[in-house]
Amino acid sequence: MTRHINFRTVNRVIAESAEAYGAPDGRAYRVIGIAITASLAGAQGVSPKEVEIAALEQGIVPRRYLRNIGTIGVTGQIKLLQSTVAVVGAGGLGGTAIELLARQGAGHLIIIDDDSFTEQNLNRQIMSNENNLGECKADAAARRVTEVNSAVTVTVFRKRLTGENARRLIAGAHLAVDGLDNLPSRLAVEQACRQLRIPYIYGAIAGFSGQLMTVFPEDAGLSALYGTSCEALPEQGIEARTGNPPVTPAVIAALQVQEVVKIVTGVGEPARHRILMVDVRENTIDRVDLAR
């Protein structure tokens, strides 16, 4: 069904609804809040995200993004709201990535996970709690996104990503965040991202250590670490013996989301052609440059 929306009216109503706001740094903003955004969206037949973008295009900042603007600007926030990010896996890495992407205002999330929460997930998987054990992780994550930011839309795939379906599941995303827990699935996502010509944000953890790398389609990516031949590669790493404590995936997921912000907004340099080795016990981040 074709929508007939008078965006002139939408823009006029947004402008009339905006309020003045003086930031602590002395800057003056015109802002709108969640309630006005929702009411405008309902009355004008547009989505909350469309209202937020229309407001930002007039220099009117949705209050929820006021603390984002100082780093990425109004233009960066618009770009984020117009972006689609695939998060593959909604566990330790993916769950935190999804939470932060929703708060950052990434406009559309594709969440892929076929797994359900168990008690051993409670230590680190931020979307899990004592009341949703047994629930599909992707469904819980999608519900959380709606609770945090109703302007963010979500597509859920309750599927296990494989080499056969990876490209189809990720299609439409501008980039993909790795929230996986095994090498074969990571290689499948990386390959799908190459085929779709989009960046892949690699993250992995083991114990107190984590790794991060942003891979553009023309970059060496995981082959720089694991070699160009996939023969005899282990499916799991040292985490099978060290476990996965709460802080490490939260730190790596946060850095992965920052890579998304860099790529979408152009603010900051993505961690390409290098692997960041993060050690939360030693308080170190080492940068290993990869040969090109």
Next chain:
Amino acid sequence: MALITVRFYSLWRHHLGAASMALQAHNIDDALMRLEQDFGPQLRARLEAAGISLDGTIQANSLILLNGTALRNLKSTDLKDGDVLHIFPPGMGG
């Protein structure tokens, strides 16, 4: 004989108690053999004390890069002065 730097990361750094060390070796195989001789038993013992059993050599349990190139991708095993060998256990969790 080349003088190279070996850099440890993650669990290896913690249990060996060093971020890097200098090493003289003829080639990569020689370097990895010396590493195993000098550090293998100590690493396995400390991991064991931490409740982590490690079967096999350091090499067999590590991702290894020479000047940013994975060992598996190297065309030559030669070393030259100033080369850097990066060694860490693979982490694949999420």
